[in-house]
Amino acid sequence: MTAEPVIEVQKLWTRRGRQVIHRDLDLRVEAGEIIGLVGGSGSGKTTLLRVVIGLDAPMRGTARLFGVDPLNAPRRQRLAVQQRFGTLFQAGALFSALTVFDNVALPLRELRSLDQRLIRDLVMLKLHLVEIEPIHAGKMPAELSGGMIKRVALARALALDPELLVLDEPTAGLDPDRSRSFVKLIQSLSKEHGLTVFMVTHDVDTLSTLATRVAVLAEGRIVADGPLDQIRQNDHPFIASFFGTAGSGAPRVEPAPA
Amino acid sequence: MTASLIQLQTRASGERVVVLSGDWTLKALRPAAARVARALKSLAADSTLHWDLRAIEALDSAGALMIWRAWGGDRRGATTIKSEHAAILERVAEVPPVEARRWRLDLLAPLVLLGRRESQIFRHDIALVKLVGGLVLDAFYLVAHPREIPWKEISATIYKAGVMAMPVTALVGFLIGVVLSYLTADTLKAYGAGVYIVNLLGISIVRELGPLLVAILIAGRSGSAMTAQIGVMRVTEEIDALVTIGISPISRLIMPKVIGLAIVMPLVSLWAIGAALLGGAIAAKAQLGLSVVYFLGVLPKVVSPDNLWIAMVKALTFGMAIAMIASDFGLRTKPNTESVSSSITTAVVTSITIVILMDAVFAILFRDVGFE
Numbered sequence: 001m002t003a004e005p006v007i008e009v010q011k012l013w014t015r016r017g018r019q020v021i022h023r024d025l026d027l028r029v030e031a032g033e034i035i036g037l038v039g040g041s042g043s044g045k046t047t048l049l050r051v052v053i054g055l056d057a058p059m060r061g062t063a064r065l066f067g068v069d070p071l072n073a074p075r076r077q078r079l080a081v082q083q084r085f086g087t088l089f090q091a092g093a094l095f096s097a098l099t100v101f102d103n104v105a106l107p108l109r110e111l112r113s114l115d116q117r118l119i120r121d122l123v124m125l126k127l128h129l130v131e132i133e134p135i136h137a138g139k140m141p142a143e144l145s146g147g148m149i150k151r152v153a154l155a156r157a158l159a160l161d162p163e164l165l166v167l168d169e170p171t172a173g174l175d176p177d178r179s180r181s182f183v184k185l186i187q188s189l190s191k192e193h194g195l196t197v198f199m200v201t202h203d204v205d206t207l208s209t210l211a212t213r214v215a216v217l218a219e220g221r222i223v224a225d226g227p228l229d230q231i232r233q234n235d236h237p238f239i240a241s242f243f244g245t246a247g248s249g250a251p252r253v254e255p256a257p258a
Numbered sequence: 259m260t261a262s263l264i265q266l267q268t269r270a271s272g273e274r275v276v277v278l279s280g281d282w283t284l285k286a287l288r289p290a291a292a293r294v295a296r297a298l299k300s301l302a303a304d305s306t307l308h309w310d311l312r313a314i315e316a317l318d319s320a321g322a323l324m325i326w327r328a329w330g331g332d333r334r335g336a337t338t339i340k341s342e343h344a345a346i347l348e349r350v351a352e353v354p355p356v357e358a359r360r361w362r363l364d365l366l367a368p369l370v371l372l373g374r375r376e377s378q379i380f381r382h383d384i385a386l387v388k389l390v391g392g393l394v395l396d397a398f399y400l401v402a403h404p405r406e407i408p409w410k411e412i413s414a415t416i417y418k419a420g421v422m423a424m425p426v427t428a429l430v431g432f433l434i435g436v437v438l439s440y441l442t443a444d445t446l447k448a449y450g451a452g453v454y455i456v457n458l459l460g461i462s463i464v465r466e467l468g469p470l471l472v473a474i475l476i477a478g479r480s481g482s483a484m485t486a487q488i489g490v491m492r493v494t495e496e497i498d499a500l501v502t503i504g505i506s507p508i509s510r511l512i513m514p515k516v517i518g519l520a521i522v523m524p525l526v527s528l529w530a531i532g533a534a535l536l537g538g539a540i541a542a543k544a545q546l547g548l549s550v551v552y553f554l555g556v557l558p559k560v561v562s563p564d565n566l567w568i569a570m571v572k573a574l575t576f577g578m579a580i581a582m583i584a585s586d587f588g589l590r591t592k593p594n595t596e597s598v599s600s601s602i603t604t605a606v607v608t609s610i611t612i613v614i615l616m617d618a619v620f621a622i623l624f625r626d627v628g629f630e
Binding site: 125160 | 597
């Protein structure tokens, strides 16, 4: 647990079918950073995220998490890395056959060394963190609203107290009030636990309040990388249209991708 | 990562202090969670002790929760702690305690369960009747508006459930024919009745085995696919989307399957009957020396064409039943993965059972037809 980067992507090439998505992409995320990844629809944000967490294999190049390439690591090492990060998928990806409680309890039960009471209390704690009342704990995911699914999925991502949180569109589908409390929660977690956050988002509000660094993905690589204020000055055409022309009034929010 | 450590120290002033140090995280505590919890609990029983948590290097919610639980959910006044860790402990303290649900013995539970299942079956029957009614109404509508008949979907069903099933039905039919022929040939030969193998195979395959075999294969092959398709469409709300666009799921999804199977089942049955008879004829040639040409020549004389008609009627009704049962179970799928898998299982089991029941009914209805 030295000062090695949490995420290190080097010379990454990926493709979907015959179309190359990333060319020679480099990205580094240090511990404690909250990095927001922005980019147009279809620019490969989610693909990059999937490669980073080891779901997809890159065509060329490497992606390391905590210094380990999860796809090529031995089983135990891979498992150890997987227990150090939590992922919030775009549509929640709750297990539809399990209740809210069991969804959050699943990663804890998988450790196979905690007693039932501790698991129960931890689950209730995580649900409380994301503002899900105990009466909803017994519900099935199909009975929840979209915003609640998102919050339960966040609770599941936080179940193991991860060092890294990977978020795909965390505030899409949340009402402004909930997305503000989401931002506050992430902020306090990152302050108290030194949580590192890697998020894909279109929400300029979330970016400006939460992200310590913004990386802009366009043309298959990171075209700009730095604090938000610095990014706004960049005159790349995508950045200009994403944040509204530099310096002029309210930012324009791109419609959420399908 | 440093190990979590509990020490009981006595300060110079005579004050006794519990010092917690190291990592108090899920990862560090995991191997000995129960032991640590017990140790904490026994220390917490002595309320005069001072707690010093400043030496804790890393604290996460699991560690905080363990400490908090040991304290019995009450803040110890005599505690020193780092400010950032105090915030974590504070967060744990905020959670309202939840009582674990207790198990109660309910003697009436089996009766309630029985009643629930009974009413479930009743509701299911009503749903099936509704589906059939909907199909009939839609059929009338389509007769009046022939332009809206979903030809494309019907032909897709015919292709997927029929054409694609031709190799497997031919193979299975052929093998059944060979096996039946082999097994009966010896007995028939013993009675010097070898030539009657044509009658035996003809009647049993044409009238009974052909349609039944194909029905079972199609129920497993296409019935399951239909339930899965409709079930997943239910889970992903695609069926609701169809309704809002103004497309009736019954006429666009279910009707083509029912019509498609009604058309294709007799044809596939015919094909399988042909393969089975061919297999039987070849085996008869090997066992009894009956030439294939003789076998096929005698066949129409000993098996009246009525049998073939019965087979076709059976195949048609089996096809419609399979499509309707598969669709019904698909529509009743609840929006979760578990329900999709159990729907498919029950759909296939139910349609095979119903097909065999219907076969028995046909056997009684047509007992006087088709025999010399």
